[in-house]
Amino acid sequence: MSRDPSITLAREVPILEGIGLRKHFGGTRRLIGRSSPTVQAVNDVSLSVRRGETLALVGESGSGKSTLGRLLVNLLSPTAGDVFYEGRNLGNLPPARLNQIRRELQIIFQDPFSSLNPRMSVEAIVGEPIWLHGQQNRRERQERVVELLRTVGLAPELASRYPHEFSGGQRQRIGIARALASGPKLILGDEPVSALDVSVQAQVVNLLEDLKTRFELTLVIVAHGLSVIRHMSDRVAVMYLGEIVELAPVDDLFDAPLHPYTQALMAAVPVSHPSQRRPRTLLGGDMPSPTAPPSGCRFHTRCPHARALCREVAPAFEEVGGARRVACHFWQEIANAGGDRLLAPAPMPALRKRLHLFNSHSN
């Protein structure tokens, strides 16, 4: 029997897709004094999130992870570019439909203490989205809260207590219960475990993984640390100064990081055995300000492999086989050299074309 092609097509539509996303903050003109500089928090990022996957966004502080995550779940509107949810452009939807979609895109925060209203009981915190959803019957709402608390591993008797009466891990569970109360399809976890004790982190990661399977969720996880990412994600997008510099399935990224910035992040991950040690890539200096990003490749001021071309021409975010993409003029030579030495450029057609462009540009 032949398959209905529309079913295949529907399955292939990513749950979320950002195209050409930019988010610039500030840049306002003042009548008196200097105008504030524009912060290029996210700069021309295109990224899709596949249904059912866990996609991680990693990078140093200030690289734009939270801003990109918030753009994707419509908590921020882009300066330019579009976000598509299940194929629909969120920028063109009527407010009622957008509100409905917002319920399907939930967020859990790094610090559950500041994200939970201290004056509301757990019952009110978790029950509020259910009430907003239209469930006016108090008894039914309470039953749903009890069910959600059990789902996240909290005793229902705790429903009358307030956030300050809980530990960090318990508060994060309350935040997760509140997110689940809206019946989400996708959850953005913005550093969901980094404020927790190491012993509690694994419990919350395991809970998120269980919930993902049970409720068929898609997860986008923002994280500094690569260890959490390795454990729980399917694909990883590495961000530097507002741009994605490498996107790869998690095992490929850990086995052979291609971008010098990813290599530097990996070199900082502790390994359990000396044989697993990677060549050291030194990451000198601080990340430049996103108000005045470097020309060409934004990483050139810190990259040990940078050459003249890098200062002038921004590398394309090119597909490099399989499901991988990388933004580096010299990724192949760096990979050939084992990541820590740069060999003379191989006669690659793509590189020759870029060098030609660069030479004609500099003349």
Ligand SMILES: Nc1ncnc2c1ncn2[C@@H]1O[C@H](COP(=O)(O)OP(=O)(O)OP(=O)(O)O)[C@@H](O)[C@H]1O
């Ligand atoms: N509302 C805002 N107004 C002005 N600048 C902002 C705003 N939000 C973020 N930024 C700036 O945008 C850049 C990216 O910030 P963002 O919070 O997305 O980074 P991040 O990768 O999540 O960092 P962290 O790991 O510290 O949370 C930073 O330079 C930040 O100061």
Ligand code: SF4
């Ligand atoms: S393009 Fe140049 S500066 Fe940028 S990462 Fe590659 S080698 Fe380094």
Ligand SMILES: [Mg+2]
């Ligand atoms: Mg952040």
